[in-house]
Amino acid sequence: MSLPSTAPSPLAILREHWGHQAFRPGQEDIISSVLAGQDTLALLPTGGGKSICFQVPALARPGICLVVSPLIALMKDQVENLRKRGLKAEAIYAGMSHQEIDHALDNCVYGKAVKFLYVSPERLLTELFQVRVQKMNVGLLAVDEAHCLSQWGYDFRPPYLRIAELRALLPAGTPVIALTATATAQVQADIVEKLQFRPGYQVFKQSFARPRLSYSVLHTEDKLRRLLEVVRGVGPGKTAIVYARTRRQTEDTAAFLQQQRFPAAAYHAGLAPDKRSQVQQDWIADKVRLIVATNAFGMGIDKPDVRLVAHLDAPDTLEAYYQEAGRAGRDGQYAFAVVLAGPNDGDELRRRTTQAFPPLDTVRRVYQALANYSRTAVGGGELAAFDFDLQQFAETYRIKAVDAHNSLKILEREGFVQVNEAVFHPARVHLIMSNQDLYAFQVANAQHDLLIKALLRQHGGELFAGFQTISENGLATSLRRSVNEVRQQLRYLHTAGILHYQPRQESPQAMFTTPRFDAAKLPLDQPRLTAARDLAQHKTNAVVQYVAGSRCRQQLLLEYFDEADPPRCGVCDNCLAAKKAQQAAANPEAWRPQLLNLLQATPQTPRQLLAQFQPQDAAAVTAAVRELVDVGELQYREDGKLVVSSEQ
Structure with missing residues (x-):
């Protein structure tokens, strides 16, 4: 497919919307492949600018770009960033009301300005989505984190396997671009097969080498003392990420660093949304130099001047380590990636891998408990999200927390449930009455007039066009009422059909991704689970060998990703x-x-x-x-x- 003669060039689009004067290495070739209508697999290292590779051609092509992404937080960040650049984007994910989903899809069907629709994979083949997507003018399908397609990858997600079915619903010839930062040769072949790439497809792969990133493993029995030495060695005022495995470990380590007079803060999903957002913003603005976080931190955050990424424990896979370590030195300057290894870490990692595959009876018991917890009957509950507290769940049904966690991971891998970390969704409102009918309602119902006027004063006519984020606290202050009174009134107006009200959410969400089964008849695939266990053990052994290895660290990583004859880095x-x-x-x-x-x-x-x-x-x-x-x-x-x- 050739671009219309009036279409701006990719470079002009880049300069207009992103302000960059040139593409990074590899980006332009990938974009040219997509614009030529070819199915494309792009493997770019962390920080290589993957999103540009589908966002720029999407703007150069007619129609909307459908983006499949597994991470709600990352999806929301990208939509927000696009909107800040004046580009229309929508997203559909767990936790949204039916009205919000309906409105977002309508915008994509009838709103010509919408260029990007982000969708979580489990939403792709719902009846509602299938009907609407066929009415959209889809010009490009982008599959982010494409390694999730492959059972040989480190983060396999069964809903991704159904993306190929979606292609039949899109206009003929719609190209697909699949993107990932980490994929072995086996995973690459699996992606091409599962997405049913057409003949003539292109694969673009940059070397995973990071010549200015120094990898190190420091063996120690006192990790905090050694961490202190590393932080001091990097130099005062340098920005760093310290990854910890547990929330408690993030808090304790941040407190230790603060005692040593380092500007440090903890970040994890257990913090209040406002606190979590503030910590992240303070770190980005260099008010906090050291952030001690669980492994979800850093996805979608483009902070180029991170000089150090330290791991208090080795990650479960080398894929995960490569992505997390790769958040250091994105500005091309020298940076350091350090693993602090204790004498028993290898045994502990193998023990966790064994625990990750509990007996099938335990998995079925957890599935039944989840049905009881959510009050979901057999045959019901598909894609209906509900608040979920793992600790409360485990205590209520007398299941060990580790067994509950690992069983839910098995159920996710098998495609039966999905559990999302807490993602803050502020309260949202959409006025569904006409202006005239709303005025008549206000005249007849004076007790609601002040709240409706306050909403219109703050958000104007946009409330009639779609869902708008509101501040319940701000409304309560201006009306001199309690927040609970404001929420009660909004719920009443919702029930009365005056507006759609979506309360704020800040709890983890869970849902059944298929109609609920009778737990005794749950079709768990034993051979596939056995293969998954064997693969996990293989990946664990690769991590243990990396930590114990005496050869060039970068060579060890590149050989894992099937790069032939990688050179020594000289800096590990x-x-x-x-x-x-x-x-x-x-x-x-x-x-x-x-x-x-x-x-x-x-x-x-x-x-x-x-x-x-x-x-x-x-x-x-x-x-x-x-x-x-x-x-x-x-x-x-x-x-x-x-x-x-x-x-x-």
Whole structure:
């Protein structure tokens, strides 16, 4: 497909809406492929500008761009960013009312200005969506986080498998662009197959190498003390992310850093929405330099000057580690990615992998408990979201929290349920009466007149056009009423058919993604679950090997992602140690004082001596010992221990 002669060039679109003067490496070729109507797979490293690769061609092509994305928070961020640039975008995801979904779809069918519709995968083939999407002029289908399509990937999501069915409902020839930051060769092939790419498709893959990102693994029994050394070593005033596995760990670590006079803050889903937003904004504005967060933090946040990403525990997969570590140094300057490894971390990681696959009886019990918790009858509940508190759920049904969590993950992987982290949805209102009918209602119902006037004063005619975000606290203040009174009045107006009112939400949401089954007849796929367990164990072993590895860290990562013959990076801990060892081998004198001091204190075997040095220094220390023995400064006793010659 060629662009209409009047269409602006991709570069002109980039400059007009994003203010960038040139594309990043690889982006222009990907965009050209999409504009030529070819199905396209784009593999760009974290921070490589994936969204530009579908947003720019979407603006250059006629019609709307349908974007499939699995993460509500990321979806909302992208929609908000597009709107800030003056581009019309809508989103449909769990937690929205039927009226909101209906209105958003109508905007895409009848509102010519809407260019982007973001949809969570489970919404794609609902009857409501299928009917409306066929009325839309869809010009491009974009699949973000495309690795979720593959059962060989690290975040498989069954609803993604149905995206190919959607293609039959779109105009003939509508191209697909699939994007991901992490995919092995096996996952890439799976994406192409599952999305039914047409002949002539293009695959664009940049190297996963980050030449200015120094990867390190620091073995320690005191992670907080070592973290402090790392933060100090990076330098004062530098921006950093510290990833922790649990909410408690984020709080404790942030408190420790604050005690050491570092501007640090904790970030996790358990914080109040206002607090979470404030922490994130303070970090972006450099008011807080160190943010200690659970692993969801950072998605969709483009902060280029992060100098350090530290992990208090190794992530479950190298894919996840690559994405999280890759949030450092996006400005192209030197940055550091550090894993703090404890002596038992490998065993702990393997234990968690085993726990992640509870017995099927436990999974069925959790499924039944979820049905009871949500009061969902057999055959009902499909895509009906409800508030969900994991701790309360586990306590109510006397299930271990870890078993409940892992069983829900299995049910998600099998495509039966979905659980979303807490995402803040402010209250929203849409006036559904005509202006004249509303005025008549106000005259006849004076007790509601002040609230309606306050809404119109704050939001004007936009309330008649669609849902608008409102502040219940602001309305309460202006009307000198309590927030509860305002909410009660809004609920009444909703029931009376004057407006649609969607209360604020800030709890995690869960839902059944299929009609609810009888738990005893739940069609769990045992062979697929066994394969998933084996894959998880393989990925766990890859992480353990990475942490223990003595070769170039970047080579280890690139080989995992099937890059052939990757070069040594020269800047990771192992590469730097190898350089140091080479220098020391050429100059054993550098190790002489330390070795003589150790052996004057206690005669030791070579094995005992080497245990007191970093593994990467072993070759250099061995060479230095050999040199000192050759010149007679060290000697072996009959028991095989080394001593300083004068002490034998």
